[in-house]
Amino acid sequence: xxxxxxxxxxxxxxxxxxxxxxxxxxxxxxxxxxxxxxxxxxxxxxxxxxxxxxxxxxxxxxxxxxxxxxxxxxxxxxxxxxxxxxxxxxxxxxxxxxxxxxxxxxx
Amino acid sequence: xxxxxxxxxxxxxxxxxxxxxxxxxxxxxxxxxxxxxxxxxxxxxxxxxxxxxxxxxxxxxxxxxxxxxxxxxxxxxxxxxxxxxxxxxxxxxxxxxxxxxxxxxxxxxxxxxxxxxxxxxxx
Numbered sequence: 001x002x003x004x005x006x007x008x009x010x011x012x013x014x015x016x017x018x019x020x021x022x023x024x025x026x027x028x029x030x031x032x033x034x035x036x037x038x039x040x041x042x043x044x045x046x047x048x049x050x051x052x053x054x055x056x057x058x059x060x061x062x063x064x065x066x067x068x069x070x071x072x073x074x075x076x077x078x079x080x081x082x083x084x085x086x087x088x089x090x091x092x093x094x095x096x097x098x099x100x101x102x103x104x105x106x107x
Numbered sequence: 108x109x110x111x112x113x114x115x116x117x118x119x120x121x122x123x124x125x126x127x128x129x130x131x132x133x134x135x136x137x138x139x140x141x142x143x144x145x146x147x148x149x150x151x152x153x154x155x156x157x158x159x160x161x162x163x164x165x166x167x168x169x170x171x172x173x174x175x176x177x178x179x180x181x182x183x184x185x186x187x188x189x190x191x192x193x194x195x196x197x198x199x200x201x202x203x204x205x206x207x208x209x210x211x212x213x214x215x216x217x218x219x220x221x222x223x224x225x226x227x228x229x230x
Contacts, residue, residue: 001170031209033216035154042203042220043146043154049214086154093212094167096144096156 002091004099011105012077020102022070022087030089032070034063037101038083046085047072074104082106109133111143111204111221118227125191125226129204136162136180136187142207143187144217145178147200155200159207160187196228 005023012018022032032050035043045054047063050070060075074081087099115127127145134141144159158178159167168176177190187204201223209215 031214031216035217037154042223043217044220045216045218048209048216048218054218088154088156088216090213090215095170096159096167098146098154098156101153 002089002095002097004087004089004097006085006087006099006102008100009103009105011107012074013107014077014079016077018074018077018081018104020072020074020085020104022072022099023068024070024089025068027068027070027089028066030065032063032065033088034061034072035086035088036081036083037086043086077104077106079106109206109219111206111219113202113204113221113224115202115224115226117225118229119194120230121195121228123194125189125194125198127189127191127202127204127224127226129187129189129221131185131187131204131206134206136160136185138162140208140210142215143180144205144207145187145189145202146205146217147198147202148223149197149200152200157191157202158189161207194228199226199228201225 034047036046037043050065051063062073084101086101111131142161145157160178175192203223204221205217206219208218
């Protein structure tokens with residue numbers, strides 16, 4: 001089965017740039033989606049199709065995907081960005097896979 | 108405006124069957140390309156995809172759980188039901204349903220989510 005590997009935690013100071021990676025075998029050939037989840041809330045889609053932003057998501061959120069690593073980048077990090085972030089792909093046309101999640105801490 | 112809401116028991120006993128209902132509005136499951144999925148999250152753990160049903164009644168299941176899961180929609184296609192058989196304490200989780208969007212199977216994503224419902228498995 002296909003595995004997506006995320007770092008358990010990432011820490012960043014306010015105003016700096018956070019990068020959260022999602023590793024997988026040739027993940028660059030897949031479409032990666034990213035979700036933000038704050039405690040007690042449902043996940044929120046923040047990036048789809050590797051780098052597209054849904055309406056209402058700040059431009060500070062961006063995504064890239066190449067080779068074996070997809071990256072969610074959050075620029076000018078704010079306290080409100082502190083959350084768990086999950087990447088998601090399709091292993092094939094039948095199976096959805098989520099990464100293990102990354103806890104973003106704003107120092 | 109798309110909304111989804113999960114409903115069902117909050118407590119089930121081991122070996123029982125769990126039936127969860129996702130009631131949605133703002134879209135039709137009869138529209139080409141539309142789908143509804145179920146995802147769960149054990150306390151303090153990661154998201155785990157369970158199942159998905161498309162507008163044409165095409166169904167997809169997590170390979171590791173497919174023997175326990177059944178996803179269906181009612182005839183009016185305004186609800187999606189997930190049944191999980193032989194519940195075990197490891198199945199304790201918040202269960203979410205979500206609207207599926209995307210232009211082809213391998214590009215689909217979950218763009219609207221319900222609030223989730225916590226199901227505890229305990230005798």
